[in-house]
Amino acid sequence: MSDFPASWQFRSPKARLALWFGWLCLVALFVWCWQVMNERTIWMFVQDAPKQAADIGGRMWPPRWSYLGELMVPLWDTLNMATLGTLLGVILAVPVAFMAARNTSPFPLILRPIALFIIVASRSINSLIWALLLVAILGPGLLAGIIAIGLRSIGFIGKLLYEGIEETDIRQVEAITATGASQAQVLNYAIVPQILPAFWGITVFRWDINIRESAILGLVGAGGLGLKLQNSLNTLAWPQVTLILLVILATVVLSEWVSAKVRAAII
Amino acid sequence: MTTYPTTWRRPPQIFTHRGWRIGLQLAALIYLVFAIGTLEVSWARIAEGGERGMRFLMGFLSPDFSSRWRDISQGLIESLTMTLTSTVVGVAISIPIGIGAARNVAPAWIYAICRSIIAISRALQEIIVAIFFVAMFGFGPFAGFLTLSFATIGFISKLLAEDIEDIDEAQAEAIRATGASWAQLINYAIQPQVMPRLIGLSLYRLDINFRESAVIGIVGAGGIGATLNTAIDRYEYDSAGAILLMIIALVMVAEYSSSYLRKFLQ
Numbered sequence: 001m002s003d004f005p006a007s008w009q010f011r012s013p014k015a016r017l018a019l020w021f022g023w024l025c026l027v028a029l030f031v032w033c034w035q036v037m038n039e040r041t042i043w044m045f046v047q048d049a050p051k052q053a054a055d056i057g058g059r060m061w062p063p064r065w066s067y068l069g070e071l072m073v074p075l076w077d078t079l080n081m082a083t084l085g086t087l088l089g090v091i092l093a094v095p096v097a098f099m100a101a102r103n104t105s106p107f108p109l110i111l112r113p114i115a116l117f118i119i120v121a122s123r124s125i126n127s128l129i130w131a132l133l134l135v136a137i138l139g140p141g142l143l144a145g146i147i148a149i150g151l152r153s154i155g156f157i158g159k160l161l162y163e164g165i166e167e168t169d170i171r172q173v174e175a176i177t178a179t180g181a182s183q184a185q186v187l188n189y190a191i192v193p194q195i196l197p198a199f200w201g202i203t204v205f206r207w208d209i210n211i212r213e214s215a216i217l218g219l220v221g222a223g224g225l226g227l228k229l230q231n232s233l234n235t236l237a238w239p240q241v242t243l244i245l246l247v248i249l250a251t252v253v254l255s256e257w258v259s260a261k262v263r264a265a266i267i
Numbered sequence: 268m269t270t271y272p273t274t275w276r277r278p279p280q281i282f283t284h285r286g287w288r289i290g291l292q293l294a295a296l297i298y299l300v301f302a303i304g305t306l307e308v309s310w311a312r313i314a315e316g317g318e319r320g321m322r323f324l325m326g327f328l329s330p331d332f333s334s335r336w337r338d339i340s341q342g343l344i345e346s347l348t349m350t351l352t353s354t355v356v357g358v359a360i361s362i363p364i365g366i367g368a369a370r371n372v373a374p375a376w377i378y379a380i381c382r383s384i385i386a387i388s389r390a391l392q393e394i395i396v397a398i399f400f401v402a403m404f405g406f407g408p409f410a411g412f413l414t415l416s417f418a419t420i421g422f423i424s425k426l427l428a429e430d431i432e433d434i435d436e437a438q439a440e441a442i443r444a445t446g447a448s449w450a451q452l453i454n455y456a457i458q459p460q461v462m463p464r465l466i467g468l469s470l471y472r473l474d475i476n477f478r479e480s481a482v483i484g485i486v487g488a489g490g491i492g493a494t495l496n497t498a499i500d501r502y503e504y505d506s507a508g509a510i511l512l513m514i515i516a517l518v519m520v521a522e523y524s525s526s527y528l529r530k531f532l533q
Binding site: 026029030033034036037038040041042045046049052053056076077080083084120121123124125126128129132133136137138139141142143146189193212215216219220233245248249252253 | 298303307308313315316319320323347348351355392402407408478496511518522
């Protein structure tokens with residue numbers, strides 16, 4: 001009779017020890033970070049938080065519905081900011097995507113790294129930071145918001161689009177090339193039809209995200225609903241804040257629904 | 268002899284009906300005219316901005332790390348510690364909520380509660396949550412930590428719940444057949460299947476939280492965003508350029524190391 005072990009264990013003792021050591025390191029790092037982070041935290045304020053929350057909550061309800069009329073123009077501005085920003089982003093992102101894709105880049109050695117850097121730089125800076133910069137440069141207003149949204153969209157659309165271009169079917173490209181088509185014709189008849197559905201999907205998806213972002217860009221002065229939010233917060237008009245948040249929430253839910261419908265229809 | 272057409276036009280790709288196509292293009296055109304019409308642009312202000320833009324560009328090309336180094340390093344430390352603590356706490360809270368939001372392991376009423384927690388966390392934007400937490404808990408990284416933890420819950424729980432719903436049922440069936448309790452089922456059937464992905468998601472969220480930590484400082488929740496905001500308010504474009512370059516560099520490092528680690532783990 002062979003002797004089976006009385007109990008079964010998943011890992012060897014050595015692996016278990018390493019695993020425990022890993023967890024220990026994580027916990028130690030967490031505790032250390034916690035200490036550093038909270039060096040200057042005033043715990044009295046933290047203890048006071050439930051009271052503050054109840055206070056703000058009490059002031060916020062009921063929302064001031066009569067303010068709704070004043071919100072219509074900012075809402076229109078917000079929608080425009082998102083749409084025009086997406087448009088700008090698309091116009092800038094398409095050439096970048098074609099330069100970044102391995103199979104369509106004209107001079108891969110030089111242009112690819114540049115295009116990839118543009119994509120990474122645009123992706124790593126949030127649109128709120130773009131807006132902060134552009135408001136300082138161009139002055140407050142919708143234009144700064146539109147450009148901020150556009151610049152942030154380049155990275156997103158560019159990245160997804162260039163991945164789409166790299167995944168296109170090579171056989172269709174070869175078939176078009178075999179007819180004696182020029183480089184531009186190959187792009188137009190072999191690559192574009194293959195990525196067009198993906199392109200519209202990405203654009204609508206980004207438009208939906210941009211609606212979300214443009215609603216708050218006003219916090220740094222770029223116009224739209226965020227500007228009203230900032231004004232209401234500064235004057236401590238909490239019932240107006242509630243209403244603005246409800247309008248933002250409704251817009252976001254609606255745009256998400258529209259984008260989901262459109263993408264389901266395309267793809 | 269049949270006559271072939273000498274020219275060929277590519278058929279339309281998405282809207283095949285001609286009327287729809289023209290109508291849509293017309294509608295888009297009308298919208299564009301309206302949208303651009305309501306745009307108020309003061310060209311005088313923009314012309315003035317050209318000079319500032321050049322100064323900012325110069326600041327970006329010759330960043331000044333040294334003169335505000337104390338503020339920058341303080342902001343960076345806050346951002347980094349905030350990122351780590353909020354990811355750890357957020358993931359720790361997300362695990363029970365994620366399990367509760369998976370239809371195949373949780374009863375209906377717990378499922379409903381957990382799903383609504385996720386929906387609330389995902390619907391509210393970080394920056395708005397940050398405004399409220401700053402109002403409640405005072406300025407500083409603690410409010411930022413709470414904001415990021417809150418946002419992490421929605422993200423991780425949702426993806427974890429979807430992952431648990433997608434597991435291989437045969438393994439759960441096998442564990443159940445041994446007479447395992449619910450806790451043992453989670454531990455021996457679910458956990459081994461979702462663990463690699465959970466670690467991957469946590470690393471991805473660490474990356475996102477760092478990006479977000481650069482933003483929520485603008486409303487007073489601590490971190491590098493607050494430093495950046497101050498630098499721009501003071502028109503110190505060379506310091507702002509330095510901060511932006513550091514954010515880009517750190518985000519790139521975070522993105523590449525997190526994607527490398529995820530590949531290594533899976």
